[in-house]
Amino acid sequence: MKLVVQVKLLPTPEQAAALEATLRGCNQAADLVARTAFTTGITREYDLRKHTYTVLKARGLGAQAAQHVIKKVADACTTLKANLRAGNLGPPGSRRRTRAESRPITFRPHAAQPYDDRCLSWQPHARTVSIWTIAGRLRAIAFTCSKRQLAMLVAHRKGESDLVSRDGMWFLIATCDLPEVPLTAPNGFTGVDLGIVNIATTGDGLRHSGKGLNAVRHRHRELRRRLQAKATKSAQRLLKKRRRAEARFAANTNHVIAKRIVTEAERTGRGIALEDLQGIRERVRLRKPQRVTLHSWSFAQLGGFIAYKARRAGIALIHVDPACTSRQCSACGHTDRANRPEQAVFSCTSCGFAEHADVNAARNIAARGVAGWAVSHAA
Ligand SMILES: [Zn+2]
Numbered sequence: 001m002k003l004v005v006q007v008k009l010l011p012t013p014e015q016a017a018a019l020e021a022t023l024r025g026c027n028q029a030a031d032l033v034a035r036t037a038f039t040t041g042i043t044r045e046y047d048l049r050k051h052t053y054t055v056l057k058a059r060g061l062g063a064q065a066a067q068h069v070i071k072k073v074a075d076a077c078t079t080l081k082a083n084l085r086a087g088n089l090g091p092p093g094s095r096r097r098t099r100a101e102s103r104p105i106t107f108r109p110h111a112a113q114p115y116d117d118r119c120l121s122w123q124p125h126a127r128t129v130s131i132w133t134i135a136g137r138l139r140a141i142a143f144t145c146s147k148r149q150l151a152m153l154v155a156h157r158k159g160e161s162d163l164v165s166r167d168g169m170w171f172l173i174a175t176c177d178l179p180e181v182p183l184t185a186p187n188g189f190t191g192v193d194l195g196i197v198n199i200a201t202t203g204d205g206l207r208h209s210g211k212g213l214n215a216v217r218h219r220h221r222e223l224r225r226r227l228q229a230k231a232t233k234s235a236q237r238l239l240k241k242r243r244r245a246e247a248r249f250a251a252n253t254n255h256v257i258a259k260r261i262v263t264e265a266e267r268t269g270r271g272i273a274l275e276d277l278q279g280i281r282e283r284v285r286l287r288k289p290q291r292v293t294l295h296s297w298s299f300a301q302l303g304g305f306i307a308y309k310a311r312r313a314g315i316a317l318i319h320v321d322p323a324c325t326s327r328q329c330s331a332c333g334h335t336d337r338a339n340r341p342e343q344a345v346f347s348c349t350s351c352g353f354a355e356h357a358d359v360n361a362a363r364n365i366a367a368r369g370v371a372g373w374a375v376s377h378a379a
Contacts, residue, residue, distance in 0.1 A: 002175060003156075003176045006174075010144060011142075018136075022134045023113055024109050025060065026065060027107040029069045030069050030111070033070055033073040034104040037077055038103070064115075069113075083100075084097065125154070157176050167241055181311070189272065189366045191365030192261060192272060192275070194277075198210055203365075217246075254298065258309050272318070273319075273365045274318070274319050274320070275319070275320060276322060277303050318372050318376075325364040325368075329360070330355070330364050334349070336349055
């Protein structure tokens with residue numbers, strides 16, 4: 001399975017200037033190739049190379065960089081065609097579609113540039129890289145990353161890495177190819193209930209409260225509103241920076257939650273049962289302010305993180321239908337709206353079983369996981 005590791009480069013001012021010139025140069029070159037593709041109608045990598053390779057070399061791009069630029073443009077053309085075909089840019093004649101069709105593809109000055117092992121080499125133990133730039137090869141650019149990331153780079157880094165610049169910082173995003181871990185036969189399932197008051201709750205009562213998170217998100221939203229009111233360029237820039245910071249915060253939170261859930265499943269030898277995420281918006285009906293929070297919380301991302309962490313650990317994962325999991329009694333199966341008198345309280349009107357509402361729901365999800373697994377693995 002493929003994973004990416006992002007490391008932060010610590011270039012000297014001179015090195016940073018060379019990287020800057022390189023990224024700009026490569027993306028200007030990509031614009032040029034895209035113009036050729038547009039005017040000639042040639043979009044295949046091989047044919048584009050025939051038309052543009054010499055020009056790119058003459059502009060100071062190395063052989064590998066030139067090929068990567070051409071491939072980047074060819075890939076962008078393929079993506080655009082697929083999007084047009086799928087109707088993602090609207091029906092023929094629509095403004096968006098016409099705009100996309102009537103001009104060449106352009107690249108941001110800081111769009112990511114791929115590097116292979118011939119133009120980028122890693123010295124993980126020294127925490128340095130040597131990288132091709134327009135100003136010549138830069139040796140021993142320092143980078144920083146966690147111990148775990150370093151171990152991953154040493155053991156599994158393979159193939160291309162992307163050079164990326166964000167908010168004045170430089171990053172390399174390296175691809176790692178991990179061997180598949182054989183699936184362990186699950187000894188029961190841990191159910192995970194997703195929601196707003198508690199982002200995630202397991203049947204064992206492991207709860208990730210949304211309270212602190214939602215407070216932070218409200219603060220972010222307030223700040224964003226104030227910035228949006230100002231139309232200045234610096235406010236726009238700040239806004240962009242805030243958005244990224246928020247996305248990082250959410251991703252980091254999701255990583256932490258996913259890790260705890262997967263570690264718990266690993267420790268107990270169980271599989272993980274997740275609710276089918278498509279149902280979550282219909283299922284949760286709340287007052288408006290909370291609805292906004294839910295829609296903007298990335299449960300899909302959390303589900304994705306749990307899935308890949310589970311796969312990496314060889315843990316079984318199953319998605320179940322979440323219908324009525326919050327109203328059904330996990331002890332006797334009795335389903336009734338009255339079983340849940342309050343947001344946090346589950347109290348069965350039939351057998352008297354009482355539990356935190358989210359824990360009860362998580363246990364129902366676990367039971368459905370066991371049943372679903374038995375069905376799909378009967379043969
Ligand atoms: Zn009951």
